[in-house]
Amino acid sequence: MIHMSNTNKNSKRNIAIVALVIVITAAVAGGYYFSTSSSSSTQTTSMQEISSMMSETSPMTTEQSMMTSETMTSQTMISMTSSVAAWQPTSSVQVIAAGATFPQPLIQKWTVTYNQIYPDVTISYSGIGSGGGIQQITAKVVDFGASDAPLSNAQLAAAPGLTLFPETLGGVAITYNLATYGIPNNTTLRFTSSVIAGIYMGVIQKWNDPALVALNPGIPLPDAHITAVHRSDGSGTTFAFTNFLSVTDPNWAAQVGYSTSVTWPVDTAPGALGVGGKGNPGVAGAVKNTNGAIGYVDLIYAIENNLGVGAVENAAGNWIVPSIQTVLWAAQNATGTPNPADLRLHIVNAQGPQSYPIATYTYLLVYRDLSLNPGTTLAKAQAMAHFFWWAIHDGQQYAPALDYVPLPANVVAADEQLLLTLNYAGTPLLP
Amino acid sequence: MVLATLAFLIALVPLLSILYQTIANGYSALNIDFFTQITPPIGGAGGGIINAIEGSLVMVGIASLIGIPIGLFTGAYLYEYPGRLANNLRLVGEVLTGVPSIVTGIVVYVVIVATLHHFSALSGGIALSFMMIPIVAISTHESLKLVPSSIKEGGLALGVSRPKTLIYILVSTAKSGIVTGIAISVARIMGETAPLLFTALGNQFMMNSIYDPAESMTVLIYDYGTSPYPTAHAFAWGAALILLLLVLGLNMVVRVASRLKPTTPI
């Protein structure tokens, strides 16, 4: 066998190692230098700001009764909150959770913050999808789950003792890309639900279709094909979007329906163009890359990525652009007095002059009797219950900075009722 | 000849593009904190990837501990005892290399995680080893096959026993190919995301033991890279850069440990 001479091999190896070390050091040093100039700030909105947002009421009579009931329950709840806050964990606990990707940033912010308050409680949340969350909590492999779409009765029946409560909410924005046709992203186009349904059923195929032109007078809509981008993976965003279309457009309800994953007629209709993107970034990316594309994404994506966002006609006949405020109004006006026995709330096409019509809650899934989950000790159950209580109260202040919508007061009250029923083999966990 | 050089240059183009994108998008996230802190919540400031590095290294380590010996011995078996059984084993192995990584994850989930009601780094490592074993076995087999029979027969003729011939003569001659097979399989599993989603899940904190869920670099890159926040994107690219360096480092370690470059035999 022929070998390279030892010195040659050794020197080459040494050079390679030294080069690697230099590259890593340079990368670290360079990154350190550059990073000192750029640091994103997470402003935590004060509770004051939140309560001022929530008290901006639209003139509806139900608001009055909600306010009074809110003050009544809040008085009893103040004493509850203080006694809950006085709790301390008795031992070190580790909680594993998994579920929807939509609330992942917010829930992770909560778990990290909670760990700073109670270092003995380590809660880790992983976003694997709503269905994954439902699967795992039904199989009792995680301690709690999260799902964007509310569980169906069949899914609840498959997991006896499972209950759910909303922990935050969001909206679905309609985005489009007409920049090459002379319509910049800051122009707000108007859509009605029947027009959106027509586009995604492959009936409305061009931007200068009379229906679209009628809604947007004065805007030079081009004679170009509409590429309708939808989600390829199952998602709560799709659920909310199709739920809205089903509720408002009987054609859509008959032909497509609503679910986390549907069959889009635009994909196969002759002459129509449909594309599936994986995840919100897939849809956003497809819209950005395709001239004449339209798509639906989580509100957060629209905000963070400066996409062109459309105004949708709501139940009151107004054209509403999605924002944290308009989604919050939708929640406040639609939810009424929620029933703690069944907190699956639909808020699409909500009443109220400024309510954004495509809004959705997202839910945490947990067993009412936490001892049903193997490996759960009393200490862990107590930690989980207190974490949930903290999340729907103190945790809400972190929502706006991450572009999430804080829970309206009536939903917080209903959640409290449900959390009070959490127990460990009969022993109530709160306070 | 020109074609061969052209082929090499064509392959370089996407490589350079990927390297450029990774470095350009990721360097802004690198600082000391990046290597010492645990992951921040997606969209949050600061934080680092130390728990992801720990998880990835631990799981790849488990996979290698299981996969390399089994793969090597399987390849040796296929070489030493050719026959119908070996042929069929090899065919099954080749089919297994085509299994989508997500299916491996689902299988390990069904077999281990669902029965134990627990996500863990150990099950993640096992899922990765399922992917590693066929690749190492097949490349070991191919490398051994390429050793000229004169060398094997020379060893046997000198009275060296069969196991010793295998270990000391054949494997050292075929070392280069075997090591290449191990290196590409390690590179492959370090870059895998899907199998870990169902077995190791993810962890915002450091693991206490291998029976805890574990964060990994690839899952982190996917989670942060597909989130809406630009800070998270930079974070993901930074992690991608580190992952690339880690894989290269591992490759280098593997090659240096066997102290060779691809050799030209007699």
Next chain:
Amino acid sequence: MQTQVENTRARQRARRPDFLHTILIVTAFAIPVIATLCLYALINGSLDSLQAFGFGFLTSSQWIPNPPNGGPPILGALPAMYGSVVTTAIALLFAVPISLGIALFQSELAPRKLRLPSIFLVELLAAVPSVVYGLWGILFLVPFMSNYVDPGLLGSLGFLPIFQGETNGLGMLTAGVILAIMIIPYGAAVMREVVTAVPRAQREACIALGGTKWETMRMAVIPYASTGIIAAVVLAMGRAIGETMAVTMVIGNVARITPSLFVPAETIPSVIANEFTEVAGNGVYLAALFELALILFAIAFVMNLIGRLLITRLAFHGKVSHNV
């Protein structure tokens, strides 16, 4: 003729238990065990779907998991199978010649100094995780394809049905290209090892007969290494057909069968990746995804058998003369 010593040795060896065989065969059973586990989990998981759709699953191209009236799902595997086969074929079409070229470059043609860096660079391609390929694909490759390559092909070769239709960069061609890039390092690495291990005697014999460098490669090296090259192709194909993340991000994800390569499509792994985490509690839908995975197993099996046939054919025709 056996001597006295050889006879004794043989008898001694026959009496001694073959530990090597025992150890090796025990570990070798890891592969059948893994395969059995996979098959068991997949078959068990897909029972509902096998029952509901039967053989029609393979021929139907409708994919309606949640019918609007709450009825049972109507599912078919044909679009996903079509996409898997076509994207793998495109990937191999690009990757095999390039891998072979790189392998020849690295083993025969590169000057000594360039050899190790070139190997290092190609292995860098293997070091890139598939999710990074996916992100790079969305960021760079998809716009590149949609702005330059697709219109170019449409303009020049648009009379072919495979190059017709609207181009937005998300489709089988882009997925095939990204798969090709991903499998090149695997193909190149194994091919390089195989080509390097061809004995010098073969090369020298060809040169002695007056062959040029190219003729040596073509007539002495490549035929000798052909079984190894095919093994490399099979390994690369395995990688391509099973790739999930990167393909899912660039293929457009629509359940449809068209001849055009520009149009969004899907592959079996992309369907599983997209829909597996969202099918909680839906028996037939979940089972259909398991059945898709089973079908992929079968496709990989068939493709491997074809590779096998090629190898035995080459060996039989006497072009290969080393011990197999």
